[in-house]
Amino acid sequence: MSAPPTVTVVIPLLNEQPSLEELHRRIVESIELAMSQELVSGYRILFVDDGSTDGSWETIRRLTRSHPMTEGIRLRRNFGKAAALATGFAAADGDVVITMDADLQDDPKEIPRFMSQLAEGFDVVSGWKQVRNDPWHKTLPSAVFNRLVSRLTGVMLNDHNCGFKAYRREIFDEVKLYGELHRFVPVLAAARGWRVGEIVVEHHARQFGRSKYGLSRIVKGFLDLLTIYFLTGFAQRPLHLIGSAGLLGLLLGGSGLTWLTFRWVWTRSFADLEPLHLHETAIFYYCITALLLGAQCLSAGLIAELITSVTQPDRPPASVAEVIRSETRS
Incomplete structure (x- = not known):
């Protein structure tokens, strides 16, 4: 029987200082519970500070001093969530990468359930905020957007926008992020043949600070959807x-x-x-x-x-799941 996977929790953040210590405590508790259930064998917590100006980095410094499995990366300025995630993915060394927001709206207690779903054979597990504690002007456009993404891409997820996801590390050898494409990683992975699943997660109202997204995200989201439609369907033709x-x-x-x-x-x-x-x-x-x-x-x-x-990219033309050869072959 193979050992349980190791996990790297990647948390991109921008000006979320009030929530970081509580978030860290909950993540540690949840992963230790997963370890007791033999779902996880080891872990790292990786905060990626995307140019915060509110003291978030000082809090991350304290957390790394007090907890040996916690690390931080500080970007020189605000590069955007996709860049912060890509930086975290490049630094992650766990068998599984879990992403979540730093505002305490994602509940770390869901981590064992993500790991259980991956153990069933899925390669990507996306969270679904079935009961969402956000105002209507965020939930309504999101619902329309999710339907469009599912219809155009064929990846039938209820919540493509949810940042709470779990991935097998190998996915990022084939899926590269740029611009605002972080929310489409399950779509890009599915286009390469990876198996995508979804679980319902608990969603909390924001306790501190304010949302980093406005109406401009709607326009950018639809433009990114056109990009994804082209990349997944016609990038090679x-x-x-x-x-x-x-x-x-x-x-x-x-x-x-x-x-x-x-x-x-x-x-x-x-x-x-x-x-x-x-x-x-x-x-x-x-x-x-x-x-x-x-x-x-x-x-x-x-x-x-x-x-x-x-100008072919440095990735194989197809995603290979497994290779077997005859044991008698010399």
Whole structure:
């Protein structure tokens, strides 16, 4: 029987000083409970300070002095949550990486349940804040966003926005974060063949400070969704997306011009018909525009394919789960 996995808890934060000591205490209690249940064999707690100005780093210093399994990373300025998480993932050495927010809205007591779900064969386990203690102007856009993400990506999670997640460490050898894509790690992992699950987690109202997200997050979220749709579906075959639009433009423009040509000839074949003058017909210019746009999209798709072929990322073309060979093979 294999030993239980080790865990690294990565906590990105920005100006969350009042909650850090209580959060740390709860995490330690929860992981020690998981260790007593033989779900975890060892752990690290890693705080990533994303440019805090409220004394958060001083609190992290105290915690690292008093607790040997606690570490901190301080970024030189506010780089954003995705950058903070990517920094934490690069430093994590556990078999499992758990991410959670530092504002005490995520409850560390859920950690054993995350570990149990991973033990059942899942590679990513996402939290679902089924009962969410946030105002309606945050919950309503989030509900719409979650439905769109599930519909477009096929990864049927109820709460893509939840920051409380557990991952097998190997996932981050294949999934790279940039921009605001941290909330889409389960989608990116699923696109590589990793198994994604979900559990309901308890969600608490914010006790200290204020939310770091405003209305601008909604706009950014939908733009990021378009990015994810492209990356998961067409990153290795951009011509299939851009070229399809180009072929559609060529088809519409070509069909329109063919019809106009037929009408131009027809109206001049009979004396009693009023001749068709193409330069006086608006659809003639629409067809020309469609042809030009179609040709441009097709050309752009071919250039994108060329760029993709010569700038392949440093990752395998497919995600290998297991390799077996005959024991008699020399």
